[in-house]
Amino acid sequence: MASAVTEEDNRKVQTAVLGGSQGHQPVFLPFEKEDAQRLRQLRGVDAFSCGVLLGGCGQVLTLRACGDRKSHFAHRPPVRCRRTAVGESSADHLYIGEALVHWLRGQGQKNVTVAYVQQAHARSDSIEIRFGPKGRRRLLHVQMARRSFSQWKDDRRRLEAAPAKSPMIRTYGPESELSP
DSSP, rough: OOOOOOOOOOBBBBBEESSSTTTTEEEOOOOSSSHHHHHHHHHTTTOEEOOGGTTTOOOOEEOOOOOSSEEEEEEOOOOEEEEEEEEGGGGGGHHHHHHHHHHHHTTTSSSOEEEEOOOOOOOOEEEEEESSSEEEOEEEEEEOOOOOOHHHHHHHHHHHTTTTTTOOEEEEOOOOBBOO
């Protein structure tokens, strides 16, 4: 029996965002030319950005629908981007934030807002989703990056000291464990 061979995805830029440089709706570009062309027709040629929340430069990206190689996003010259993570996982925080907002709204929650908190040298260190009626708002805090115990305590103090402090639920995403 033949084993399945996994092909490495070596595209330079695999993810983008919709909504401009500050957008937070992630887009993973399909491999196939026809699927990429359909996405471009659906969204338009200037819809994709190298989003700041992805660690990117914020510039508009061109969607290249290729037949001879994998379709990909490309920066328009001149290129001065320092984005280091370009794969689908570079948008994990955006996918998780989007999914939680959708789930909360599906549960009948009103007034759902999301914020992506960036710490030094991270795309997004945590996701903070506030929801519920005025006066009874709640906070869902998702830690995404690895944090030292002292950083974790600093986060807790910051959240507890916030004006109009909300009851908080803390959860942990991939790569979020505390340092030993």
